[in-house]
Amino acid sequence: AQSVTQPDIHITVSEGASLELRCNYSYGATPYLFWYVQSPGQGLQLLLKYFSGDTLVQGIKGFEAEFKRSQSSFNLRKPSVHWSDAAEYFCAVVGANNLFFGTGTRLTVIP
Amino acid sequence: GAGVSQSPSNKVTEKGKDVELRCDPISGHTALYWYRQSLGQGLEFLIYFQGNSAPDKSGLPSDRFSAERTGGSVSTLTIQRTQQEDSAVYLCASSLHRVNNQPQHFGDGTRLSIL
Numbered sequence: 367a368q369s370v371t372q373p374d375i376h377i378t379v380s381e382g383a384s385l386e387l388r389c390n391y392s393y394g395a396t397p398y399l400f401w402y403v404q405s406p407g408q409g410l411q412l413l414l415k416y417f418s419g420d421t422l423v424q425g426i427k428g429f430e431a432e433f434k435r436s437q438s439s440f441n442l443r444k445p446s447v448h449w450s451d452a453a454e455y456f457c458a459v460v461g462a463n464n465l466f467f468g469t470g471t472r473l474t475v476i477p
Numbered sequence: 478g479a480g481v482s483q484s485p486s487n488k489v490t491e492k493g494k495d496v497e498l499r500c501d502p503i504s505g506h507t508a509l510y511w512y513r514q515s516l517g518q519g520l521e522f523l524i525y526f527q528g529n530s531a532p533d534k535s536g537l538p539s540d541r542f543s544a545e546r547t548g549g550s551v552s553t554l555t556i557q558r559t560q561q562e563d564s565a566v567y568l569c570a571s572s573l574h575r576v577n578n579q580p581q582h583f584g585d586g587t588r589l590s591i592l
Binding site for chain 2: 402412466469
């Protein structure tokens, strides 16, 4: 069965520092993977997606993610974090009829 | 419309009452999904619509929960005889076609509080 694990519940970084959010998935075949971001009181906004091809995918707001089949990982990265990046981040894998989400990582950005 | 629209944005009701939550998907999107987001539990799939039919209702937690979709567009999620554990944010999403190769676009959700 499909599942997603986000090991870090909460991460704090300084503004301008680099960021990596971890995501591990469980899926039998080639997965379709997404990262979403949720600001307080808002819905989920799509950051980027991986379906096939190049394992390094670029998204909006300067985010990128790398698909590593050998590690069953799809980690999200950003070279320099901005205060406006503070939010909750969700990794998801496609199932038969829905997305399976991780439990999310809350990002706090300190000045 | 430009995005997925959900109403109401907030709903407070007493235990035992029925509630209806509405979702208006992006125009032309054939697939529609309902999820529930509870504190500390992440996002939980409830039901999937393709057009007006619901081939997957596996996530509905009890028979108090039901949903319909009409005209291949608007969907309503109904919770009967609400319980306190129903308190959560209910998110609706739509995609152009079935989920496999299409990203889902989410509304801002309805925050439901059961007193």
